[in-house]
Amino acid sequence: MGSPRSALSCLLLHLLVLSLQAQVRGAAQSRGPGGPGRVGGLEDRLCAQRSGAARNLSDPAPSCPGEGAKEQSGRALPKVTQQVTVQSSPNFTQHVREQSLVTDQLSRRLIRTYQLYSRTSGKHVQVLANKRINAMAEDGDPFAKLIVETDTFGSRVRVRGAETGLYICMNKKGKLIAKSNGKGKDCVFTEIVLENNYTALQNAKYEGWYMAFTRKGRPRKGSKTRQHQREVHFMKRLPRGHHTTEQSLRFEFLNYPPFTRSLRGSQRTWAPEPR
Known part of the structure; x- marks a missing residue:
């Protein structure tokens, strides 16, 4: 059997190796698929959000790391097409022609x-x-x-x-x-x-x-x-000696009292017509 000091040193060495392995796993998980660390993973997430908003607005996709690899992997990006409804202007000439053929009742x-x-x-x-x-x-x-x-x-x-x-x-x-x-x-x-x-x-x-x-x-x-x-x-x-039955329109002049103004800020009044 060995001495107690050598057994303690082996136990400490084993714990040190376990802690190093745990740190390596945590660093690998924090790196993610896009970069060397947490900063790279955050940039990837922000870029993904920007690209999704750009697709909804039918704008050209921004240049992000790994974007070309995603397109080459076979994932088709959704395309938003804007449908424009064109209303034909009414044919007024055809409308007049059709109405001219209808008997006026x-x-x-x-x-x-x-x-x-x-x-x-x-x-x-x-x-x-x-x-x-x-x-x-x-x-x-x-x-x-x-x-x-x-x-x-x-x-x-x-x-x-x-x-x-x-x-x-x-x-x-x-x-x-x-x-x-x-x-x-x-x-x-x-x-x-x-x-x-x-x-x-x-x-x-x-x-x-x-x-x-x-x-x-x-x-x-x-x-x-x-x-x-x-x-x-x-x-x-027109037949000889024929006169139109329509009476000639004549203007009739009506006499209204003159329009005058009273003091500033008060309502307008009508002054009686001088006789």
Whole structure:
């Protein structure tokens, strides 16, 4: 057996080795994966927090130690895409076109009275009592007086003779006929103002077919008409001796008492008008 002094020295040496091993383990745990010590581990944690905030804000990722190794390890970084919803602007021209085709049942009908002067015949359109329509009337003829009623918000109208009450319509063959009931779409015409300031009347039911008359004043079939032809050009004229029923608007002047001010800080007062 050895001496007690040698046994004590062996025990102290064994405790010293255990304490050194414990210190080595604690230092290794405090270093972490990113650096030589606690400072390196703290920097890694701060960098991770910054990178996470940058990903949420869709900013470029900051340069941190070990970031490239993480990307190469196969971990895909989330990408935040900003979706921008683009609303198409309303097509106002299409809206006006659609509303112009709808019959106006709300507003008061605008009624006008005029004559249609034919460019080819040099005379006016008339609706006779025998339901015949031609452009052979002189200026001021009672059968040439036409009453035009608006049908839609746009320029669609119904034309009837003031003397006979018959409406000018167009049948499926393109022939102008007179009807006592003008509620059909074949009795509706669209007024088109041309570049030469003449007016063309296109049928609403048969688009591309116009009211037209020959040089002798006879009606021409709508299927043979085009907008550029002289036969479809008309000029609106008031009947001879016709006066508008609208009264001229006159300004009315009202006498109010003059406006005066009282002392500063008090309310405004109205002074009586001197007589």
